[in-house]
Amino acid sequence: xxxxxxxxxxxxxxxxxxxxxxxxxxxxxxxxxxxxxxxxxxxxxxxxxxxxxxxxxxxxxxxxxxxxxxxxxxxxxxxxxxxxxxxxxxxxxxxxxxxxxxxxxxxxxxxxxxxxxxxxxxxxxxxxxxxxxxxxxxxxxxxxxxxxxxxxxxxxxxxxxxxxxxxxxxxxxxxxxxxxxxxxxxxxxxxxxxxxxxxxxxxxxxxxxxxxxxxxxxxxxxxxxxxxxxxxxxxxxxxxx
Amino acid sequence: xxxxxxxxxxxxxxxxxxxxxxxxxxxxxxxxxxxxxxxxxxxxxxxxxxxxxxxxxxxxxxxxxxxxxxxxxxxxxxxxxxxxxxxxxxxxxxxxxxxxxxxxxxxxxxxxxxxxxxxxxxxxxxxxxxxxxxxxxxxxxxxxxxxxxxxxxxxxxxxxxxxxxxxxxxxxxxxxxxxxxxxxxxxxxxxxxxxxxxxxxxxxxxxxxxxxxxxxxxxxxxxxxxxxxxxxxxxxxxxxxxxxxxxxxxxxxxxxxxxxxxxxxxxxxxxxxxxxxxxxxxxxxxxxxxxxxxxxxxxxxxxxxxxxxxxxxxxxxxxxxxxxxxxxxxxxxxxxxxxxxxxxxxxxxxxxxxxxxxxxxxxxxxxxxxxxxxxxxxxxxxxxxxxxxxxxxxxxxxxxxxxxxxxxxxxxxxxxxxxxxxxxxxxxxxxxxxxx
Ligand SMILES: Nc1ncnc2c1ncn2[C@@H]1O[C@H](COP(=O)(O)OP(=O)(O)OP(=O)(O)O)[C@@H](O)[C@H]1O
Ligand SMILES: [Mg+2]
Numbered sequence: 001x002x003x004x005x006x007x008x009x010x011x012x013x014x015x016x017x018x019x020x021x022x023x024x025x026x027x028x029x030x031x032x033x034x035x036x037x038x039x040x041x042x043x044x045x046x047x048x049x050x051x052x053x054x055x056x057x058x059x060x061x062x063x064x065x066x067x068x069x070x071x072x073x074x075x076x077x078x079x080x081x082x083x084x085x086x087x088x089x090x091x092x093x094x095x096x097x098x099x100x101x102x103x104x105x106x107x108x109x110x111x112x113x114x115x116x117x118x119x120x121x122x123x124x125x126x127x128x129x130x131x132x133x134x135x136x137x138x139x140x141x142x143x144x145x146x147x148x149x150x151x152x153x154x155x156x157x158x159x160x161x162x163x164x165x166x167x168x169x170x171x172x173x174x175x176x177x178x179x180x181x182x183x184x185x186x187x188x189x190x191x192x193x194x195x196x197x198x199x200x201x202x203x204x205x206x207x208x209x210x211x212x213x214x215x216x217x218x219x220x221x222x223x224x225x226x227x228x229x230x231x232x233x234x235x236x237x238x239x240x241x
Numbered sequence: 242x243x244x245x246x247x248x249x250x251x252x253x254x255x256x257x258x259x260x261x262x263x264x265x266x267x268x269x270x271x272x273x274x275x276x277x278x279x280x281x282x283x284x285x286x287x288x289x290x291x292x293x294x295x296x297x298x299x300x301x302x303x304x305x306x307x308x309x310x311x312x313x314x315x316x317x318x319x320x321x322x323x324x325x326x327x328x329x330x331x332x333x334x335x336x337x338x339x340x341x342x343x344x345x346x347x348x349x350x351x352x353x354x355x356x357x358x359x360x361x362x363x364x365x366x367x368x369x370x371x372x373x374x375x376x377x378x379x380x381x382x383x384x385x386x387x388x389x390x391x392x393x394x395x396x397x398x399x400x401x402x403x404x405x406x407x408x409x410x411x412x413x414x415x416x417x418x419x420x421x422x423x424x425x426x427x428x429x430x431x432x433x434x435x436x437x438x439x440x441x442x443x444x445x446x447x448x449x450x451x452x453x454x455x456x457x458x459x460x461x462x463x464x465x466x467x468x469x470x471x472x473x474x475x476x477x478x479x480x481x482x483x484x485x486x487x488x489x490x491x492x493x494x495x496x497x498x499x500x501x502x503x504x505x506x507x508x509x510x511x512x513x514x515x516x517x518x519x520x521x522x523x524x525x526x527x528x529x530x531x532x533x534x535x536x537x538x539x540x541x542x543x544x545x546x547x548x549x550x551x552x553x554x555x556x557x558x559x560x561x562x563x564x565x566x567x568x569x570x571x572x573x574x575x576x577x578x579x580x581x582x583x584x585x586x587x588x589x590x591x592x593x594x595x596x597x598x599x600x601x602x603x604x605x606x607x608x609x610x611x612x613x614x615x616x617x618x619x620x621x622x623x624x625x626x627x628x629x630x631x632x633x634x635x636x637x638x639x640x641x642x643x644x645x646x647x648x649x650x651x652x653x654x655x656x657x658x659x660x661x662x663x664x665x666x667x668x669x670x671x672x673x674x675x676x677x
Contacts, residue, residue: 058593059676078598078672086595099587101510111595114502140513156594 004031005164005196006055011064013050024050026219037190037197039207042216048200049168056089056166057081086111090157092167097153098141105137108156127155132178147173167199171206183209204233256582257317260575262353264313267568268306269357269398274365275299276390281382298561304471305565309572311405316520318342318409320583325413335414346406354398358391432483440479447472454630462634463538466627470534473623474527481519486512488615496607503600507607518612521576525616525655528569532651533624535562538631540642545635570658577609577662585670593675601671609663613656
């Protein structure tokens with residue numbers, strides 16, 4: 001089992017209660033092998049973001065276990081979780097990724113600074129360059145577009161080479177060229193550095209870069225495709241409609 | 242529709258509403274009880290000796306009330322810029338937004354003023370009893386409840402609240418919906434020129450009053466000095482954002498050096514949002530400036546006259562300035578809580594990228610400490626200027642008497658209430674669930 005970097009076992013997550021109860025995840029069990037790149041697809045509201053939040057320890061599921069590197073993170077204390085999020089996990093959200101008072105550069109090095117490490121400036125510069133933000137280092141989030149902000153978050157998540165990377169629609173707001181570069185970065189993280197990448201996406205082309213694609217509907221995993229082509233993914237999505 | 246929106250706003254901005262309510266309530270209570278005391282003492286010839294001090298402390302209370310209520314209300318309205326921008330972008334007219342803001346302010350003002358008036362009588366009674374107990378007024382002040390003070394306090398409470406809300410609402414809707422949503426414009430226009438002009442005029446007025454102090458009659462010296470302090474406070478708080486950016490930069494440096502993670506975060510948010518920081522720093526400045534001027538002016542003139550006060554009369558100044566200072570200290574807590582409450586989203590983000598609970602708490606503490614320090618420094622500077630002028634009037638030299646324990650006590654109380662306000666307002670964001 002230890003080759004699974006992240007393992008979800010019977011995870012159930014419901015929001016609200018009574019009449020407004022929404023089951024966002026129902027008994028989801030899935031493993032993400034170390035060094036793999038997995039795409040998560042499904043209709044809007046199917047529970048993709050919730051899956052990411054539970055798998056990364058941001059949210060606690062009502063039942064089930066989430067293991068990262070063999071440790072059940074639903075049982076960790078707040079401080080241990082913080083250290084795990086800082087050093088072991090990189091997260092890229094759909095929106096609101098950056099601390100408004102810090103510049104792009106400062107946002108990228110924030111986790112290292114919190115861990116009292118001095119990151120290599122050359123590597124920070126290279127990462128910002130590769131996500132297309134060279135020359136924007138000193139800008140604050142309010143001066144960046146939504147897509148640029150998300151790319152700063154991508155650079156931040158990549159900098160510490162965390163064991164696991166979670167990305168919620170990292171290419172959703174990007175043009176093709178920049179999107180390709182971001183996907184190349186994620187691919188590289190898995191191939192060269194053995195990081196485990198879990199990416200939510202609506203784009204079949206982006207999903208086709210992954211090793212496998214999970215399909216989520218109504219909080220359940222309904223299908224898994226290994227090394228699919230763009231057409232296969234398109235057909236799988238089309239077949240549902 | 243407007244009612245539904247207003248109600249939702251109340252629910253999502255509890256801290257802001259609570260803070261505004263408390264500010265108005267205490268202001269009305271303070272003004273009407275000081276008025277009651279002055280009116281009651283005025284009816285009694287034997288109390289002539291204490292009358293001057295009572296009037297002075299009533300003036301201080303009134304000034305503090307106007308200052309704090311307007312500051313709290315405009316902070317409360319401006320904090321909701323995003324809501325207003327969102328409402329504008331879905332088609333609400335500026336006029337409708339303004340009406341919504343005013344309706345909310347009116348409800349707060351009426352309820353809080355009523356509560357303030359109700360509490361004024363027992364409070365005035367308590368102050369009178371205290372003055373009697375320490376021997377300031379051996380016969381006590383026979384309280385006479387008349388309408389005048391209440392009418393005055395109600396008018397002040399309502400008018401100041403509504404004016405402050407009106408001004409802030411104008412500012413909030415003048416920025417286009419998009420500008421507000423991106424929030425960049427609000428940050429860049431640090432010092433709009435009307436504000437800069439008002440600040441400079443107030444400072445100039447303060448300096449003019451200072452230069453008058455040595456030339457007026459001896460009885461008028463202390464009131465003139467206090468007037469100078471008030472004018473300088475108004476000026477400094479108008480020019481505050483610029484001052485605070487510099488002070489945050491300097492005072493934040495040791496914090497960032499001592500505690501790289503948390504200190505850097507605190508410093509960055511002070512430098513990028515000096516207006517928010519100033520709204521929390523100005524009550525501290527006010528408390529320190531007014532209390533020091535009031536307290537040490539008395540000790541300076543005593544020292545110049547070779548008087549050493551013991552027993553009851555040593556209490557005169559502290560007792561009379563006490564209510565006003567207590568009010569500003571509460572508003573330090575208030576303002577810090579409000580300026581931290583809007584940071585919930587940011588705090589959750591910091592947690593999700595791995596900020597430890599201790600680091601977060603320290604970042605909040607650093608920020609409130611730096612803000613209170615900056616406010617205390619400004620207040621100290623202002624008080625020192627007024628006191629030096631008073632000392633010159635009394636002795637011909639630039640000199641004044643002061644008490645280090647009283648000063649440190651005051652600053653500590655401000656710092657502690659700032660810390661409590663900051664930590665309490667961020668508690669839920671720091672410990673609650675990350676996904677709301
Ligand atoms: N905080 C919340 N409170 C209540 N319900 C929620 C909350 N967050 C999500 N939900 C509900 O849970 C379900 C799954 O939401 P989730 O955000 O995981 O969807 P998603 O697959 O990421 O959608 P999208 O593609 O639009 O981002 C939805 O029905 C949503 O309404
Ligand atoms: Mg989502």
